[in-house]
Amino acid sequence: MITTVTLNAAIDKTYYVKQFGLGDVQRVTRQIAEPGGKGNNVAKVIRLLGGDVTASGFAAGSSGSFIEGSLMERGIQTSFVRVPGESRVCLNIIDESNGTSTELLEQGPDINAAQIIEIKETLHRLALQSSVVVLSGSLPPGAPAQLYAELIGIIQSTNARAFLDTSGAALSSGLQAKPHFVKPNEQELAQWLGRDRLDEAEWPAAAEKLASEGIAQVCVTLGSRGAIAFIDGEGYQIIPPKIQAVNTVGCGDSFVAGMAFAEERGADPAEKLRIASAAAAANAMSDKAGHIDYQLFQEYVKQVKVIAL
Known part of the structure; x- marks a missing residue:
């Protein structure tokens, strides 16, 4: 089994409007609401790939109930720690006249020390049943920057492999715990x-330096340009299929999902x-984050080029 952890889960809501103007009344022509947060996106894609996955993290209020229920409808097991307040809503407004995107991201509920103890206990139980545990996304208000590092230690104590995908201070702290896999952009x-910034020629050496810190798998995602990876000391350049992207939100999460699924x-x-x-x-190629068409995925697997460095 694979476990995903989303400490700041969200409802990802997308509004499509004909033309977005500041100060104007907007008529929404189409809307989408999805269980979101990076770890939940990972869980959705793992399930669509055919994997057995449990989603965990913090969930609050009616928004949290929507997130849990929507995941279960997809065949994803859930084991969230319930907290007071409301899980956040992340709103993406798409201007159909020019394709631009405007995002409004709520903070999410505050987390206290007792709830951190509870998520650690939940994670230990799930890690004992899992081969891979994926920690994804931002930390919620009230959580210490070193929380991911502490969770990685718990995962490692069970012999499951810890995957980490975050940023900022949470990433810097998490890297010190030497997770099995990281995916910085x-x-x-x-x-x-x-x-x-880094010049293109510097990416391989930078990825190799991160891998030399004791991390078995480092994948540096580069958007439409693919990725650079170091896995068990060997370097690779990944050239993706040539596509006309519909929506790039969730692509990094889908990459992590693919790695976790293949790892297991x-x-x-x-x-x-x-x-x-x-x-x-x-x-x-989907307008939903954390969603893939499996037949399209199978076609793309044949088109990806992996070149040894």
């Missing part, structure tokens, strides 16, 4: 090195990277 990798099945490094890149590409 190019900006997050540059920040880890104390740089504003014992795939070799090149196959892992093909599955992950194909899942990301399939997500880009």
Whole structure:
């Protein structure tokens, strides 16, 4: 089994309007509401790939009930810690006249020390039943920056493999715990090195440096340009299928889902990277984050190129 952890779960709501103007009354032509947060997106894609997955994290109020119920409708087991307040809503407004996106992201409920103890106990129980545990997304208000590092230690104590996908202080702290897998994007990798940006020629060396910190699998995602990976000391360049993306939200989560799914099945490094890149590409062809068409995914797996560095 794979467990995903979303500490700041959300309802991802998308509004489509004919033309978005500040100060104007907006008529929504179409809307989508999905159980969201990065870990929940990972769980949705793992399930669509055919994996057995349990989603955990914090959930609050009627929004939390919607998130849990929607995941269960998809065949995803849930084991959330309930907290007071309301899980957040992340609103994405799409201007159909030009395709631009405007996002409004709520903070989510405050988390206290007792609730952190409860999520640690829940995670330990789930990790004992799992081969892979994926920690994804931002930390909720009230959570210490070192929380992911502490959760990684709990996962490692059960012999499950810890996957980490976050940013900022949570990433810096989490890396010190040496998770099995991390997926920074190019900006997050540059920040880890104390740089504003990296030139394209610097990506492989930067990824290798991160891997040398004791992390078995490092995948640096580069959007439509693919990814650079170091897995067990070997470097790879991943060239994705050529597509005209519909929506790039959730592509990184889909990449993580593909890696976790392939990891549980014992795939070799090149196959892992093909599955992950194909899942990301399939997500880009859907208007929902954390969603893939399986037949399209299968076509894309054949098109992904993995080149040894």
